[in-house]
Amino acid sequence: MGSFVNVCLARLPLQYADEKRRSRLLTSPETPPFLKKHIRDQSLSLSKPARSFCFSCGHQLRWFENIPVLSYLLSSGRCRKCNAAIGIKSIWTETIHGLVYLVFGWFLNGWILPLAISINFSFLWILGNCWNCQQLRKVLSFAGAILLSLNLGVYFY
Numbered sequence: 001m002g003s004f005v006n007v008c009l010a011r012l013p014l015q016y017a018d019e020k021r022r023s024r025l026l027t028s029p030e031t032p033p034f035l036k037k038h039i040r041d042q043s044l045s046l047s048k049p050a051r052s053f054c055f056s057c058g059h060q061l062r063w064f065e066n067i068p069v070l071s072y073l074l075s076s077g078r079c080r081k082c083n084a085a086i087g088i089k090s091i092w093t094e095t096i097h098g099l100v101y102l103v104f105g106w107f108l109n110g111w112i113l114p115l116a117i118s119i120n121f122s123f124l125w126i127l128g129n130c131w132n133c134q135q136l137r138k139v140l141s142f143a144g145a146i147l148l149s150l151n152l153g154v155y156f157y
């Protein structure tokens with residue numbers, strides 16, 4: 001889940017970038033060409049996901065570069081191809097998620113309640129990290145409403 005949340009944090013703000021941010025990214029010399037292509041083609045959609053890749057050089061990650069926490073530690077937090085830093089935020093997200101899911105799973109009864117609470121945690125994590133992206137905030141609010149009704153379902157279960 002931590003890994004999935006990282007994918008959301010990296011891609012959703014690009015997928016739901018408003019016109020201004022999109023054109024800024026597309027004209028900026030700092031944005032690598034392959035990423036511009038992704039933004040233009042809108043190929044970072046979560047419903048039709050591209051395989052995991054380095055956001056600096058576009059290198060497609062092999063399975064052993066895609067293991068949560070472990071791969072980060074083994075490659076010292078850098079892309080194996082271009083040596084760009086992956087960023088401490090991604091391993092932080094993965095570690096905290098691992099711990100939170102573990103703690104809830106350990107201390108709460110059954111599996112439905114801990115799973116529901118953990119998913120809420122993940123959702124809030126994404127919402128908090130994407131709060132500045134206005135368009136995405138709207139989409140997330142809608143997803144939050146669905147999640148809330150699922151919560152009520154679990155509560156009355």
Ligand SMILES: [Zn+2]
Pocket residue numbers: 054055056057058059079080081082083084
């Ligand atoms: Zn790279």
